[in-house]
Amino acid sequence: MASPSLLHLLAALLLALVSFPGTAAGAGGHLQPAVASSPSPAGFSPQPPREPAQQAAAILVPVLSNLGFQELAMAVPGLSSPLLSVWSGPITIFAPSDDSVRSCISCSPTRILREHLVPGLFSHVQLSTLAFGTKLETSSPGRCLTVTSTAGDASGVKIFVDGVQITRPDLFNDGRVIVHGIQGFVGPLSPLSCNQSPGQSPPSQDEIASASVHAGSTIVRLMLRDAIVQLKESGYSILALAMRVKYPELSTLQNMTIFALDDAAIFAGGHSYVTNVRFHVVPNRLLMYADLMKLRAGTILSTLVHGQSLVITHAHTGDTIESGLRINYVPISRPDVVCNLKVVVHSIFLPFPHLLPSDMPLLGGVIAADSIFEPPAQTPAGVASTVFCDAAVGLRGCSAPTSPVDFDDSL
Known part of the structure; x- marks a missing residue:
């Protein structure tokens, strides 16, 4: 019998083949971005948001x-x-x-x-x-x-x-x-x-x-529509679908940072991303890669999932993308894949694992003042039970929650 996560994935892919007609004042309309995003080179140099239509x-x-x-x-x-x-x-x-x-x-x-x-x-x-x-x-x-x-x-x-x-x-x-x-x-x-x-x-x-008071939300809606089109054309159709499904919630934000898996990575095994998209969205913070590089280890990033946050587990230490920045132990593969005035999307290698309070010793005790974590409880052996991935073990040490989550409720 197919696993629950695979069934969710297949359902998402079937939905992705269908055009979601949303309202014209919201996500509807036939939109074409003027400039398609291009892959970032290995030695990444942060790019500014696309220039507005100056012509x-x-x-x-x-x-x-x-x-x-x-x-x-x-x-x-x-x-x-x-x-x-x-x-x-x-x-x-x-x-x-x-x-x-x-x-x-x-x-x-x-x-x-x-x-x-x-x-x-x-x-x-x-x-x-x-x-x-x-x-x-x-x-x-x-x-x-x-x-x-x-x-x-x-x-x-x-x-x-x-x-x-x-x-x-x-x-x-x-x-x-x-x-x-x-x-x-x-x-x-x-x-x-x-x-x-x-x-x-x-x-x-x-x-x-x-x-x-609400006039500013119009810009957010336009930027969401623009980001959805760019993602669909750049190989992130499943994320684009999820953003359409959750458009009413996303359009209430001031801005947002989204961590994404492309379609190929989801097919290759990142199935859990389909049911945990909201855990990969940082609301009301527009964090370009240049901003992420400035964050210290232990910095907490709230997500759309109440009570569940991301953590900068490894701070940036050099000038290139390979310089050590990790979020929940996962490195960024392509920074600033999509960026405009209100939305920035970074590509990651695999879904973020959920960290437990007992994982915090691995951060060297560096936790931000607004941390959601209580002081970690010690295990009998003094070793934290964690999902860990680093250069020494590659990405195979990372895993994600295996409990099935309903597609519509968790996106």
Whole structure:
């Protein structure tokens, strides 16, 4: 009979073959990263996060200008947004005509462009498949466009964004930018537009103030979507799947550090990673490899699993990746595999073993002040019962918990 861990692995792999359609305001949309991550050399030099789309103006200005949207084209150089400053993926623009933009004397063309621009690719066909009232996050933090549709005539379904009809769909689509022409323009979006239902009354001042507190989470959601796409294209499809499954939980974090096994390593024996992904996520800390190298032995890193933490068991001692950094006795194989403003992923050789209080003597008594471990109890022989791996024994000495854990609850 197949072991429980193998059954979990097979279930995960079957799920990985299925597209997870999440909501458009969350993990949905068809996203393509502008730059694919590349393997790190053996002598690793830490790389900074990918540069944001600094050439957006060079792309958007000629596209909008050639399509006849001169007002929007002129607004591109002045376009500023916390989201666009870190987003390097594709975008969709719902473009009002020049006459529509000029008809609003008090409107800023830059604001109109910002609130009519959505990160992600949404063609007319894809928009027609969205549920009535689906929210699309715009490049203006905390503000969403609402997509609705009605049964049309022989020409097909009529699609509306905040009540404004798309009259010229798919004017431009090169896989990086989609432009739809709309009849008119969308008025200023409410700070509660990502939560309001179609036809709902305007929000109160208290509701607006409360909603503004959560505007920053929009950037986290975008960065999660970007990381998921990069991981899937870099050989980490199972982790990408797990992040989609746990997207609601991850999107509440300020940032995160994730330790990953690639698909090949999971197939080769790292089955326990499938049921312990949350144990490999450090919440609300963005730790690039350069930051990990500065941590002392005994430093505690909290995880998403309550009461279970990671420990820096060996501190960094040199200038290369082979210089001794170990977390729960496991070395990092490829640092900074994926990194953006809110998510950094490091690849490891095998799943982290769970350390017991009796393992702590092996750290030489160096434990951080916020350690979750009590003073270790001595065994009769004075030897700690531990899962240990070091250069002397390679990785074969490491193991992981063997108790079966439910896939959905433990990811």
